[in-house]
Amino acid sequence: MAELSGNVLVGQSGGPTAVINASVAGVVAEALNHACIEEIYGTVNGVLGILHENFVDLAAESQQTIRALRHTPGAALGTCRYKLKKQSDFERVLEVFKAHNIRYFFYAGGNDSQDTADKISKLAQQQGYELRVIGIPKTVDNDLAVTDHCPGYGSVIKALCTTVRELACDHGAMGQNDLVSIVEVMGRNAGWIAAGTSLARRRDQPNDPPHLIYLPEVAFSPEKFIADVQRVLKREKYCLVVVGEGLIDADGNYIAAAEAADAFGHAQLGGAGEYLRSLVEQHLPGVKARSSKPGIAQRAAAHAGSKTDADEAFLAGQAAVKAAVNGETDKMITLVRGDGDHYTCETGLAPLTDIANGVKKLPREWINEDGVSMNFQFARYATPLIQGEIAIPHDAGLPVFAHLDKVAVSRLLPPHEAT
């Protein structure tokens, strides 16, 4: 494999997480180690930044800033949900890459983003432009194929488990067996996040909350829900319910779908928690129901995030650069769990085509027969992902996050047609 000299471009795509910036930090830190890499650019707002030649010079950022990215939530470079469709868009991407001698392209995102990376890679190959494209996994939804788990997932479930434990302290204070507390969590198509809250239970305390977990994988029945709640309230002072936003009924319809759909045609969901609250109020007179919805804050909760997760996100960024320099392309970094009893995690590589638009379902055999709790296999899978705390510096009582200087890279081409 001949050494390929040129510039790096790294981008972020889709919904931000608590640790997607850690992957960018990993790319930058590793890129500095390789003489074949000349410039390290970031694209502002993912593929939109490529179309509009809107790049920033990441090598110009202070080391302090790059280090702080390891604990900064959100997407510091900006992200997008824009999907390249037109052939002219793809041609433009290649034109911009050629103008800036981009030879290494790293794209952190979910399955739609990996699909985009794959198409860019394929077009470069067709045109004989030597480009190495490596995807970096990212999604709180934990639903990417092949990889054992996704950076972002450990942090979101750790933050939610902390909330569940704190709610347990709060709700336990009233001794009246008449409170149903409903927490609506993210998860469009899969219950990975809702399932993850099961880790909040203490060892040997099977009656700890969450008492009931409703997953998109299990068709929702209002009758069973009310019976489940009644069963818990007979036993416990309160019933803590976790519900995934993507809950569906027996006909496969979303329980609480709104009209709008996003740019990828995904239904925009909301309201599953409020729906369950209304069921309790209708069917269980005298029982108080409260719903809460952490919303976007859950995926951004770096202050309660997982060090394991942040470290693996950084590792994935480093691994992407190493793989590309070693000649790999059109692949995504995967996280590969070791076989031993003690959790270990290395990176691997999978073809982007295997990732693009694939979805990893929560295994049915990890859900207990009651349909509202997870078994030991899930706990064994997920527990290692929430270990360790992210140390965030505070100033004047509040966390301090990185803000990029975003030194602009000079444009070399005429503007792109309006997108």
Next chain:
Amino acid sequence: MAELSGNVLVGQSGGPTAVINASVAGVVAEALNHACIEEIYGTVNGVLGILHENFVDLAAESQQTIRALRHTPGAALGTCRYKLKKQSDFERVLEVFKAHNIRYFFYAGGNDSQDTADKISKLAQQQGYELRVIGIPKTVDNDLAVTDHCPGYGSVIKALCTTVRELACDHGAMGQNDLVSIVEVMGRNAGWIAAGTSLARRRDQPNDPPHLIYLPEVAFSPEKFIADVQRVLKREKYCLVVVGEGLIDADGNYIAAAEAADAFGHAQLGGAGEYLRSLVEQHLPGVKARSSKPGIAQRAAAHAGSKTDADEAFLAGQAAVKAAVNGETDKMITLVRGDGDHYTCETGLAPLTDIANGVKKLPREWINEDGVSMNFQFARYATPLIQGEIAIPHDAGLPVFAHLDKVAVSRLLPPHEAT
């Protein structure tokens, strides 16, 4: 003042906070220093525990457990919203106190709870039963009269400010000037909590979120709201709105009141955030609106709480015992801010009658003329309250909180009539 020998009873009342257990820890720690105090009991579920003679022996808890109360949210003894009304209830309280030789009663709670403590104190005086009653302030709402601020407030606003900073990192990632993110926070009658989120702004970054804060103190106008949002979206990539749950319109009606009312006749609120979201969707086509509602989790968020707040809550518990041993009664501990430029806080005492059912309003002169932001006077008031972080031990990746053994104190009386 003759030394009064006897037993201590401490109770918790009303909605739990992140630091009300720290006050109990302060009572226990201080009570151990005084030879005149024999037993240290806790009442389970506040006055309900008194009526039912449901006491636990706090001296039997391990020192480890009492220390862990300093970082444990919720109300470890249990709390209640039961309001003593019948004369027979009050008589029962005194009967139980006499049976257990309770001579020191410490009650941590808000204004309703201080009212209860005051009535118990008055009845004991009438009956010539020597009893020293000292209230300990507690409420996330920060609305108790006389005291400079209330334990619980610093922690809830610190946790919400952390969330706002993290949301800023997340929302800033999309560059499209079309997102309105609405966070509904607690605060039934006063905007103290909503106002507190203004501290999330970094120094010299006046355009940092929260961009708009809607307070119960300012009559809500849908037209102004839409104009406010449009103004922010012209300038910023997104508009982060904080809204207090108790928002009222120009006629003084709650914007989003539900039918139910709690035991004290307070309207149970909810939905101000969803209401604002619907306004955006109706009036600003093409703008995405998202609402989130941390709900009860905000008042329980010890993991993101304020060390200053937790330390002051502990101090208030200690001060209550010291005051009572020194002969004070029928008073509440207040927090008194020093005059100097450097924040200091001591405890004082105020008559319970001055506290009971009083409400401290957010000063109008701390709200800017735009009605949606706070001025430097508020920042000077609130900034010291969020300083320092609470160190919470973690096990297997999650925070570990105290759980009382609750060794029951033997009942000495026949059961109370059903309550």
